[in-house]
Amino acid sequence: MDNGKSNLYDWMMNLDRRWVYLVIGVVVTLTAIAPFKVPVYVTPEVRNIYNFVESMEPGEVLMIGVDYAPEAMAELHPMNYAITRQCFAKGIKLLLCCLHQNGPGMVEQVIAQVSKEYDKVNGVDYVYLGYKPYPAITILAMGQNFRIPFPEDYYGTPLDSLPMMRNIVNFDNVKAIINISAGSATEYWINYANGRYNAKLAIGVTGVMTSDYYPFLQSGQIFGIIGGMKGAAEYEDLAEKGGYISSEKDQLTAFKSMPIQTTTHIVVILFIVLGNVGYFMSKKKK
Amino acid sequence: MGTHDIIFNGIAAFLTLSIYTFLYKDNPFYKFAEHLVVGVSAGYFAVILYYNGFVPKLIVPLWEQGKLYYIIPAVLGVMIWTRFSRKWSWISRFSLAFYIGSGAGIAIPLYLQNFVLRQLSASMLPVGISTWPMITNILIIIGVFCALTYFYFSKEHTGAFGASAKIGIWTLMVGFGAGFGLTVMGRVSLLAERVVFIRDYLNELFRYLS
Amino acid sequence: MPSFLFYSSSWFDFNRINVFIILGAFFIFVIYFIWQAKAGKSLFVRRIAGLDAIEEAVGRATEMGKPILYISGIEDMDNLQTVASMIILGNVAEMVARYEVPLLVPICVPFVVTVAEESVKQGYMKAGKPEAYNPNNVRYLTQEQFAYAAGVNGIMLREKPAANFMFGSFYAESLLMAETGLSTGAIQVAGTANIHQLPFFVVACDFTLIGEELFAASAYLSREPKLLGSLKASDLAKFLIMISLIVGALLETFGITRFTSWFFVR
Numbered sequence: 001m002d003n004g005k006s007n008l009y010d011w012m013m014n015l016d017r018r019w020v021y022l023v024i025g026v027v028v029t030l031t032a033i034a035p036f037k038v039p040v041y042v043t044p045e046v047r048n049i050y051n052f053v054e055s056m057e058p059g060e061v062l063m064i065g066v067d068y069a070p071e072a073m074a075e076l077h078p079m080n081y082a083i084t085r086q087c088f089a090k091g092i093k094l095l096l097c098c099l100h101q102n103g104p105g106m107v108e109q110v111i112a113q114v115s116k117e118y119d120k121v122n123g124v125d126y127v128y129l130g131y132k133p134y135p136a137i138t139i140l141a142m143g144q145n146f147r148i149p150f151p152e153d154y155y156g157t158p159l160d161s162l163p164m165m166r167n168i169v170n171f172d173n174v175k176a177i178i179n180i181s182a183g184s185a186t187e188y189w190i191n192y193a194n195g196r197y198n199a200k201l202a203i204g205v206t207g208v209m210t211s212d213y214y215p216f217l218q219s220g221q222i223f224g225i226i227g228g229m230k231g232a233a234e235y236e237d238l239a240e241k242g243g244y245i246s247s248e249k250d251q252l253t254a255f256k257s258m259p260i261q262t263t264t265h266i267v268v269i270l271f272i273v274l275g276n277v278g279y280f281m282s283k284k285k286k
Numbered sequence: 287m288g289t290h291d292i293i294f295n296g297i298a299a300f301l302t303l304s305i306y307t308f309l310y311k312d313n314p315f316y317k318f319a320e321h322l323v324v325g326v327s328a329g330y331f332a333v334i335l336y337y338n339g340f341v342p343k344l345i346v347p348l349w350e351q352g353k354l355y356y357i358i359p360a361v362l363g364v365m366i367w368t369r370f371s372r373k374w375s376w377i378s379r380f381s382l383a384f385y386i387g388s389g390a391g392i393a394i395p396l397y398l399q400n401f402v403l404r405q406l407s408a409s410m411l412p413v414g415i416s417t418w419p420m421i422t423n424i425l426i427i428i429g430v431f432c433a434l435t436y437f438y439f440s441k442e443h444t445g446a447f448g449a450s451a452k453i454g455i456w457t458l459m460v461g462f463g464a465g466f467g468l469t470v471m472g473r474v475s476l477l478a479e480r481v482v483f484i485r486d487y488l489n490e491l492f493r494y495l496s
Numbered sequence: 497m498p499s500f501l502f503y504s505s506s507w508f509d510f511n512r513i514n515v516f517i518i519l520g521a522f523f524i525f526v527i528y529f530i531w532q533a534k535a536g537k538s539l540f541v542r543r544i545a546g547l548d549a550i551e552e553a554v555g556r557a558t559e560m561g562k563p564i565l566y567i568s569g570i571e572d573m574d575n576l577q578t579v580a581s582m583i584i585l586g587n588v589a590e591m592v593a594r595y596e597v598p599l600l601v602p603i604c605v606p607f608v609v610t611v612a613e614e615s616v617k618q619g620y621m622k623a624g625k626p627e628a629y630n631p632n633n634v635r636y637l638t639q640e641q642f643a644y645a646a647g648v649n650g651i652m653l654r655e656k657p658a659a660n661f662m663f664g665s666f667y668a669e670s671l672l673m674a675e676t677g678l679s680t681g682a683i684q685v686a687g688t689a690n691i692h693q694l695p696f697f698v699v700a701c702d703f704t705l706i707g708e709e710l711f712a713a714s715a716y717l718s719r720e721p722k723l724l725g726s727l728k729a730s731d732l733a734k735f736l737i738m739i740s741l742i743v744g745a746l747l748e749t750f751g752i753t754r755f756t757s758w759f760f761v762r
Contacts, residue, residue, distance in 0.1 A: 228475055411748060434741075438731055
């Protein structure tokens with residue numbers, strides 16, 4: 001009997017990881033085939049960003065720094081879409097830039113689609129500055145004048161010839177910056193844009209990075225965090241209630257992934273409990 | 287979805303599943319997808335860097351705008367390439383010194399200001415037991431203090447100091463646990479999006495074929 | 497004319513005088529302790545668990561006749577973790593040269609390749625084996641994060657190194673590489689200051705250097721006066737921060753905010 005129990009605990013401890021992958025794969029597939037609705041609780045740090053954008057007046061400028069590549073699209077694209085749709089619906093002008101080498105396509109994808117939905121004109125309602133390497137130097141230069149690192153926009157048009165850029169020189173002329181990032185660019189935005197130029201900053205980051213930036217929220221260096229796909233789902237929930245996005249138009253991409261998130265998390269918790277029970281019981285046996 | 291989308295999304299779905307085959311074991315499909323992503327990303331980055339970095343930051347100012355002082359950074363950049371020569375590699379040290387020196391000079395004061403002083407002033411919180419925020423402030427201060435003692439290298443972790451370091455490492459582990467949970471959430475999000483993509487693609491494929 | 501000549505910002509920003517004072521004080525600490533170290537005074541640094549494992553791992557690789565894989569993170573030389581990683585790489589290279597084990601160093605950032613080559617070459621020269629240095633073992637893969645992880649995983653599966661050392665700045669690719677290394681049975685020692693990657697290194701690696709231990713490791717291994725002096729100076733700074741924290745919290749409790757606000761840059 002004891003041998004049977006110790007074999008069970010050893011099995012729990014040494015479970016081949018491919019069984020874990022298989023179970024998760026099955027759970028994810030079943031949930032994808034038969035999804036259900038999951039209520040989303042909105043956290044204060046996401047609500048702060050939504051409320052700030054809500055408080056902006058038509059014609060004011062919001063800067064969005066898009067610093068992610070396709071591998072982070074799943075978590076960050078939904079929040080990018082939701083914020084862009086909210087801004088365009090409210091008549092807020094957008095100034096976009098990209099500091100990640102694979103990010104230009106991400107910005108283009110969002111802005112091309114959403115500007116068409118709201119009949120927004122490049123150069124009048126939004127300006128896409130493009131990509132420049134070395135985020136630290138680029139942000140420092142933008143704090144002086146956007147024209148230093150970006151004399152032209154992404155499409156090769158000189159900034160001075162764009163109507164929207166007439167009164168926009170540097171960070172002082174934008175209401176706030178929302179940095180949507182999957183890498184170290186967020187650190188540079190906090191250090192240089194907020195630290196050096198005192199620009200009002202909020203961030204949207206992947207789930208992995210979220211816990212890293214809560215100290216900056218507590219110290220007041222940033223005024224909000226959208227963390228991962230859950231954060232994006234919260235923002236989409238707020239934007240849907242505000243009438244900016246609609247589930248009928250299939251615009252709640254993060255929200256509809258929440259059932260898969262929920263079931264997978266339950267499976268992961270069960271495996272963690274299994275492994276820990278096996279660990280402590282094996283240790284007790286010895 | 288048109289034929290064009292069916293084909294290209296099909297390639298994306300195939301490559302996604304090829305990478306996932308690695309979960310079982312290494313195989314030619316994974317190797318193919320891995321080499322493809324390494325090659326494509328290197329090529330894509332080279333082109334992006336050329337058109338967004340090299341051309342607007344060197345070629346245009348130097349050749350079209352006549353800003354001759356851009357020769358100085360251009361020369362510094364070329365000096366780095368002397369690394370490839372055994373005889374002349376010492377020249378690259380000047381560029382390295384300038385790059386590291388200027389980078390450190392720009393970064394250090396701002397990092398001290400934003401990552402140390404701001405965080406320190408935000409951690410100096412009023413303590414007490416009259417309100418719940420004051421109680422949590424005690425936890426924050428104890429956590430910060432004890433975590434700092436863990437990273438104090440000039441004294442062995444013995445006695446009261448060792449106990450403080452132990453509380454510090456436990457505080458760190460609680461933080462790591464929270465970080466781990468958020469990371470699992472992030473990874474599952476990526477998986478969820480891929481599964482939804484493959485599901486939607488298969489729906490579109492069946493619709494197209496029928 | 498260059499545009500920067502027309503900006504009228506002042507030469508000295510008095511709003512940041514606190515940063516200037518604290519930085520100046522820290523520089524004095526660093527210079528003092530480096531001077532002490534150069535003068536031969538014994539500066540105590542506690543033993544860092546995990547560093548002894550490096551030599552053990554190198555010995556194991558020699559017995560098995562397998563190479564050692566060293567990964568220095570995915571950031572550029574402007575990241576301090578990469579700088580610390582290069583110092584540790586130099587020490588590892590010296591150890592590896594003595595044991596005559598191949599050292600594979602795949603690099604993510606082009607600029608770091610030049611520094612890594614220099615570190616490894618110096619390590620081999622210090623060990624008295626400059627002819628054993630193979631520049632092809634220090635190679636650039638790709639700057640793309642997950643493509644780099646895919647490349648490193650490929651190296652781990654094909655070359656099957658006996659030991660993997662991962663020191664530097666890592667992001668999402670950390671678990672991909674650590675998990676693959678674990679599956680090949682290699683002994684793994686990792687160190688990073690990116691706290692969100694530490695949980696994965698802690699579970700997947702045999703030893704993990706947490707945060708500042710990565711920077712202390714470079715001083716502990718090399719015993720170089722400059723590194724030791726810097727470590728002691730940072731310890732003194734930490735001590736003062738701990739005292740300030742307690743004093744500031746007590747003053748805030750009694751409603752005195754002047755002390756706290758001095759640290760705040762307006």
